[in-house]
Amino acid sequence: MIMAPLPASWLPLVAIALPMACVPLILLARRFPDVREGITMAGASLLIVVVALLAFALSLGPVAPLAVTGPIADLPLTMRVEPLGMLFALVAGFLWLITSIYAVGYMRAHHEKNQTRFYVFFAIAIGATMGIAFAGDLLTLFIFYEILTISTFPLVTHAQNDEARRAGRLYLGILMGTSIGLFLLAIVITYAVAGTLDFRPGGILQDKVQPALAGLLLALYVFGIAKAAVMPMHRWLPAAMVAPTPVSALLHAVAVVKAGAFSVLKITTFIFGFDLLAGLTATGLLQAVAAFTVIAASLVALTKDNLKARLAYSTISQLSYIVLAALIADPAAFLGGGFHIATHAFGKITLFFCAGAILVAAHKTRISELDGMGRVMPFTFAAFLIGSFSLIGLPPMGGLWSKWLMIQGAFNTQHWILIGVFAVSTLLNIAYLLPIPFRAFFRPLPDGASSGVREAPLPCLAAMAVTIMGCLALFFLPDPVIAFLSRALSLSGAFP
Amino acid sequence: MNLLAHLPALQIVVPLVAAPICAVLFNPRIAQPFAVLVSLVTFAISVGLLNEVLAEGEIVYHMGGWEPPWGIAYVIDPLNALLLCLVSGMAAIVMPAVRLGIGAETTERSRRLFLSLALLALTGMLGIVITGDAFNLYVFLEISSLSSYALIATGNDRRAAPAAFNYLIQGTVGATFILIGIGLLYMMTGTLNMADLAVRIVDLRHTAPIQAALAFILVGAAVKAALFPAHAWMPNAYTYAPSMVSAFFGATATKVGAYIMIRFIFTVFGAEWVFGDMMIGWILVPLGIAAAFAGSLVAIWQTDLKRMLAYSSVAQVGYISAAIGLGNRDGLIAAIVHVFNHGLMKGALFMVMACVILRLGRADITSFRGLGRRMPVTMGCFVVAGLSMIGVPLTVGFVSKWYLVLGAIEAGVWPVAVLVIMSSLLSVIYIGRVIEVAYFAPAPDDARIQEAPALLLVPTLLLTVLCITFGIATDTTVGVAAYAVQFLLGGLP
Amino acid sequence: MSDPAPPGEPRKRYVFDDPRNVRRVLWTFYAACALVFGAEFFMHRHVEHPWEGLFGFYALFGFGAYALLVILAEGLRLLVARRPDYYDD
Amino acid sequence: MISVAPFIVFLVGALLACFARGRVRDAIVVATPIVGALNLWALDGSAPTIITLFGRELILVEVDRLSMLFGWLFHLAAFLALIYGLHRPNKLEQVTCLLYAASTMGAIFAGDLLTLFMFWEGLGLTSVFLVLARGTRRSEKAAIRYLLMQIASGMLLLCGIVVLIGQGRSLDMAPMELEGLAAWLILLSLGIKAGFPLLHNWITDTYPEATVTGTVIMSALTTKTAIYVLARLFPGTEILIYIGVSMTLFPIFYAVIEDDLRRVLSYSVINQLGFMVTGIGIGTNLAINGAVSHAFAHVVYKSLLFMSMGAVLHRTGRIGASELGGLYRTMPRTTVMCIIGASSISAFPLFSGFVSKAMVMSAALQSGHEWVWLALLFASAGVLHHAGIKIPFCAFFGHDSGLRPKEAPRPMLIAMAIASFSCIFIGIFPGVLYGMLPYEVTYQPYTFEHVVTQLQLLLFAALCFVVLRLTRLEPAERPGVNLDVEWFYRYMLPRIARALRATLSRARLASGAAAEQILGAGIGLVTRLHGPRGVLARDPLGSYALIVIIALFAVVLVFELALGSR
Structure with missing residues (x-):
């Protein structure tokens, strides 16, 4: 057996501190771009090692929680590693490295300004994401949730022009407003009635709240966690697309939005518990809201010509899959939601990488300008196609399994309409995603459009290749992941 | 002579003696370091007192060895020990920078007087906090008030004098109310010592004079604390006062008003009577909420950012008032913690204004254009302190808000919890718009605009760091507050 | 040659350009029809359905079905036929 | 004898064709079905091939007379189409044809429904490129409609399988009674691919729009795969x-x-x-x-x-x-x-x-x-x-x-x-x-x-x-154009969507205007009170402030005295 140099229970702290520790180094190296990016890469690689060690430790047995005194006297900040958070951390940590590789190609080719600031806040955001993933109680989760909001604000408003300012207003206004106005309120109420904020299997609210209050709390959580972008709290996400593409890719397809969906999943499972949740009227109502979001966001995506905007609405729709999975309150749906965090991450980040590659190589942002571009950028659009397959949930892509498990959860709990929602959404996904590569490959290139356009820089292509591999790997190797995840509920028998 | 035993006396005596020395003896070049030294010593004494209180419990010190009711007692419990630290600490932080903070705004000649007045104001505030004698409290109140009128009037804006005059009138009314209240108490009980008052009042609570005394003292304290709608003196006073005065008073003055309120309600009148029979919560909480909304909303439209901060203070005093009005343990913790925390963040924000005024000569919103690049550290401090105002976790603002909301929920007044949170979201707007201007508007072509000098920057940074430190490690603030609550509430929930 | 045929493309007559050939095919066809109709006289029927036993059932059914089909299809055309650019794409 | 799963031959063929060019590629393409046929011959009578995925055993290959017959048939069909396609060799078409054939092979030799599902989706995903390859706007739109129908069929099959799993029933390719949700879902799924009435129109919509070669192979494989599964299950x-x-x-x-x-x-x-x-x-x-x-x-x-x-x-x-x-x-x-x-x-x-x-x-x-x-x-x-x-x-x-x-x-x-x-x-x-x-x-x-x-x-x-x-x-x-079922989604649905969108945007404008009005009134009120010239933000005159303070005092006094006199 390998002995870790530190007791495993400290590793979450290391995982959080590591990206943060990169910050001063990046600042020091601001005059030497190669060193600066090298630091980011080294940090990301180290982070993967740390997270992998932690995952290894967790696979051997439970990792003891770690508590440090926090701002509220009776509520120590706890780090508690459990499979769902572990998976989220693995995905985010791994994709940080990939995105960093991509970012090197993108930021330089795109001649972005203030790249040091970019890498600094990026690192902080990843540290905060790790904090969310390993948070052992709601307060800790909330703290890192807020750090994530704040640290991504400079990234969203990177361009510092009027458009960025407007987007920043919306971004901060919605995320901050909901998190303080609703999420925090819900946390305080939870604390007041339950006397604890720990995430516990089976939840902490069971038998402690009236159904009406529990329903109210659930609504406060679902809407208060605006990072999950359930309508009508979704507006920040399309606005955030003014950010440079690596930000959109990692943060607004993976880290930030998944932090939201992950929080919802975690709260429904470990604060409410399936039994309590299943008995609430509010659950049904919120399911309806999430289902509406799934469909409506897809419909909106259909009408968007701006590529990143379309992807953003697609993300909104896909996030509500996870929220729906959380609200279905069934082990299979939980697994599906957890797995979807990974599959959607790999699929959507691929698409964003492609969008960025198109922007860098061809300076095009609109779908209607992409006619025939597949002929000049075949690899990029092939990647787009494969990433789309994963999002739609088609074999041989990992997206299939998460959708599968969620549908199974909906069946187990007799939510027939939700099965229909998943099915219809699949078709809508096809309708808004696939015309893009189809048009790029099969329409003729307009005259003179191809002059000087080549494939994206090599780092960008390499990053895409890796994420595609991820999509495929998740199809062919779902069993270890799901077995791992199901330990979160200790329900090895619940999976098909 | 055992100095340590006389710390309570020294706390007052040191600045009190230093003030005239400063005014008379030294030229400005020596007066400045002297004042700094005095304020540091005062702060050290405060910290010593706090440690002593935490270690050994309440300290009762008889001034000059005279026992009450003839003599004056200084009673130090965790609450006022914490406040002493805040007040003297702010003084120690602000004092070194006075030369810069008032340099552009006052004449060289008057600086000695200025320093002297500042020390006098400090003495007054410390006295209010430390004393256990009701009339003595009034005396110190007048000392601090009079010196602060003068300090505000030193601002070189021509509107400073009217603002100070306005403050004078309203402050005097407030002080008079307190005096009348104390007079009524004395009339009914025959004592001015707070401990004795507390014992004797119990049997007299049904009498109209005692009830009237409560009303007089409450309203008087509300005026001093600038509780809406008795806040009218504050915006102009803080806007036109010299930067350093704004910073010092912004962080401390209203807190002392709040302290008076807490002290009289809990120590003298008795919480169970005030909140039970007198239902004072029905006054304090609605006023507090109204203040929170009124102050924050007005702040949103202000173009002069010092004025904006002043109105923000109106809102923050509202939270304190509402927290007191909840009348339960968590509410009171919230009140005490917020008194301290708000002192830190508002101090930091006013220091930022001092930096900006030093460089640009004014602090209106347009002058902030592009400052994010020109004065990165200063603006960084503004952002952090601003986030604290909003109540982002890991800042002090979050801690206060947590206990306030928790208190409201435990008191069963849900709407209060919701309203508090809603009003605090307004701060996102007024802080956010400054950040927008600082980081998104193009900087003017004035190359002279640069980072503030270290003398100003270091205190600003220090306060900002404290905003975070006390937002993470809350043993000192919440721990002391919880300890103080034991003294104040006794057996209450 | 008087026909305006393009140069290099000699006018060629194909087999059915001659009406006689068409007529030959038709007559062969009529003969075949008569033949199979006549074959019914020499046939031993394994009737699996009473209608099959009707004389000339298959021939008549074939003729009638075809006619009915065309008539009904014409009706259908009235109902469903639209201009070629009916759909927007 | 050595044999592999039939679809693997075609997958490998497709892979090789991907990296070959000219005559070599043509040779690979034509040789693939021949090799496949040899493999099929060797496969006859061999034991099922099983892998484990997603916590289930997937029977990749299970051979019996029915599947063998279709195996031969589809090899022949693929062979014909691939030769036919040599008239204008096109890499995309050739590779797609091979992949499409691979999907079919996988589907007909699948020993359980989950395996079938994988290749079922593969059928649509691959063949759609044969439509797209035509390269016209019409074919592009038809291709997307086609894909939607095919994936809808896949989703129905998936839902059916999920129901079977949920009921703890076997996923074998054994005949099933048309009872219960699962059977109906699966039948409906097959119905789309087999062109049941009202679900048929993707056939008439797509085949005429595909490439010359594409239509040949598409007409052979997809629908007959469905017939095969129908013959097995129902x-x-x-x-x-x-x-x-x-x-x-x-x-x-x-x-x-x-x-x-x-x-x-x-x-x-x-x-x-x-x-x-x-x-x-x-x-x-x-x-x-x-x-x-x-x-x-x-x-x-x-x-x-x-x-x-x-x-x-x-x-x-x-x-x-x-x-x-x-x-x-x-x-x-x-x-x-x-x-x-x-x-x-x-x-x-x-x-x-x-x-x-x-x-x-x-x-x-x-x-x-x-x-x-x-x-x-x-x-x-x-x-x-x-x-x-x-x-x-x-x-x-x-x-x-x-x-x-x-x-x-x-x-x-x-x-x-x-x-x-x-x-x-x-x-x-x-x-x-x-x-x-x-x-x-x-x-x-x-x-x-x-x-x-x-x-x-x-x-x-x-x-x-x-x-x-x-x-x-x-x-x-x-x-x-002759109206058919597709009228509903090619004519009516877009028009409904357009009307809905217009209505929605009108409603949004109207409600936006209303909201703006209400919000504006609210903001106006707040501005009047709190704005730069608002009552609450005015530089307060001393006397005014005094009146307020005294009024506050009066209220508090009366309040306290009233309470005290209870």
């Missing part, structure tokens, strides 16, 4: 009889009035599928044999017909009956082979359709479905009309369109020749096909009686054509 399910009958009937009317000859053939596909579905629905040994053998025969002659029409399209660039005619002059070989295909589909004796279709009809009578039999007979006359007469006549005879295209290219001719040979071979030696059928065959197609009655039916139907033609009563060919 033999003898009564509702299929009626579904099948209606499938034979309604397309023939459409085929009469349709101008696009490839769309005519697409309707014909549905009609022919109807015979098979009916056979499966009847479910007797004879009927199943009939359905399966008809599928076999149909794949070959329908490929042949599509190939001939493809050749016409390739050479003339046109496919409308109204714009073609008289092509026999310069495309005699194509003409002959088209006629062979037409004769086969019309079930003339000595052609393949004759030996297969009759089994279904016979089974219908034997099992007492007289009306079904009658309807099928009517449909047979219809087949003669559109496939037996209209296709060859309108394209190659009829009025002279003046087109003088060259004869079809050699690869096309070779492929058509192989198909023609197969049609005739099966027609003459039905025993070869019968020997491969799942059940023992006692049926004897070539009785004097059967030949005569069939000829009577066909020739007199043709006589009717001649009469109508001579009397000029035969309806004229006219280009145009």
